[in-house]
Amino acid sequence: MGNVRIAVVGGGIAGATAAYHLSEVHPDAEVLLLEAERVLAHHTTGRSAAIFVENLATPPNRIMLRAGRDFLWDPPEGLADHPILTHRTVMHVATEAQVGALEETYAAGQAVTTPSEWLTPEEAAVHFPPIRSELLAAAVLEPECADIDVGGLHQAYIRGMRRNGGTIATSRRVDAARPDGDGWRLDTTDGEVGADVLVNAAGSWGDLVAASAGVEPVGLQPNRRTAFMVNGPGVDATGWAFTIDAESRWYTKDDGPQMLCSLVEETPFEPCDVKPDEADVALAIERINEATT
Ligand SMILES: Cc1cc2nc3c(=O)[nH]c(=O)nc-3n(C[C@H](O)[C@H](O)[C@H](O)COP(=O)(O)OP(=O)(O)OC[C@H]3O[C@@H](n4cnc5c(N)ncnc54)[C@H](O)[C@@H]3O)c2cc1C
Numbered sequence: 001m002g003n004v005r006i007a008v009v010g011g012g013i014a015g016a017t018a019a020y021h022l023s024e025v026h027p028d029a030e031v032l033l034l035e036a037e038r039v040l041a042h043h044t045t046g047r048s049a050a051i052f053v054e055n056l057a058t059p060p061n062r063i064m065l066r067a068g069r070d071f072l073w074d075p076p077e078g079l080a081d082h083p084i085l086t087h088r089t090v091m092h093v094a095t096e097a098q099v100g101a102l103e104e105t106y107a108a109g110q111a112v113t114t115p116s117e118w119l120t121p122e123e124a125a126v127h128f129p130p131i132r133s134e135l136l137a138a139a140v141l142e143p144e145c146a147d148i149d150v151g152g153l154h155q156a157y158i159r160g161m162r163r164n165g166g167t168i169a170t171s172r173r174v175d176a177a178r179p180d181g182d183g184w185r186l187d188t189t190d191g192e193v194g195a196d197v198l199v200n201a202a203g204s205w206g207d208l209v210a211a212s213a214g215v216e217p218v219g220l221q222p223n224r225r226t227a228f229m230v231n232g233p234g235v236d237a238t239g240w241a242f243t244i245d246a247e248s249r250w251y252t253k254d255d256g257p258q259m260l261c262s263l264v265e266e267t268p269f270e271p272c273d274v275k276p277d278e279a280d281v282a283l284a285i286e287r288i289n290e291a292t293t
Helices: 013-025 059-073 096-108 121-127 150-163 203-212 278-291
Strands: 005-009 030-034 085-094 117-119 138-148 167-169 174-180 183-188 191-195 197-200 227-231 242-245 251-255 258-262
Touching: 005 013, 005 183, 005 191, 013 030, 013 150, 013 197, 030 191, 059 138, 085 096, 085 121, 096 138, 117 121, 121 138, 150 167, 174 203, 183 197, 197 203, 227 278, 258 278
Parallel strands: 005 030, 005 197, 030 167, 085 242
Antiparallel strands: 085 138, 117 138, 174 183, 183 191, 227 258, 242 251, 251 258
């Protein structure tokens, strides 16, 4: 692909991943990463809970998660000099009324690399001591999950694509793209850019970028999810599970001296620099306070 220019729109984890791998596979091509914000990874990528769980979302998601697992534990030499994952357990906790939902999670968790385990309330308290075990009917432990070093992975891809000759333009929003011969002409906030190949990695804005290029949107629905940090209990939390309500009404995990908390909601939203709604933060705190000491 000599003299070919590949333009990747969006500098989150998807765009950084695409830009790096394209620069590896096509060393003669010129890879250009275009990001609307002043800094990369400002939106969803910079706000993730950074948990790697194989037993997550839909069956196709699980296939991709399993396929990426070895790469993240043992990244190729030259990309990152340390594993991107650090071991952590994930535990789903259920009251009597939530046992049906827990059974579904348990059943789905039998198909992953290390099958899920069914726990008593007393066993659950070993994995997450603040849980009010007297309110629980049971729990399910996913033993082989991990924390993702999202910043480390993103930086590794960015360093790698730069090393391969790729370039990055921040504060460079793509406003429209139109076919130009066999390629594309992009209107950006800093003038026109030509590209032979256009990669849409614009996250929540993906359908807007597609529409601006005359490509039929696939029907992406951006959702807002609230996450926030609170002071931790002031004890050593090493080995505590990422703990999530069986019906995904809240989750929490230790992060140094603090706890990351979420309401795990999915509120349909227009793509924007999203901010938390105070009522959602309050509801998450109420639910977590009810479930923990
Ligand atoms: C609260 C929360 C917790 C999460 N927890 C987890 C978790 O534990 N584990 C997990 O695997 N995933 C988690 N996720 C999901 C994960 O963070 C996302 O799937 C991932 O970050 C999406 O990356 P992206 O690159 O597609 O999008 P983004 O990071 O949003 O990147 C898209 C980029 O495109 C840019 N852009 C948009 N339009 C244009 C344009 N016209 N021109 C140029 N640039 C443009 C944007 O500025 C943005 O930087 C979580 C998400 C949230 C919100």
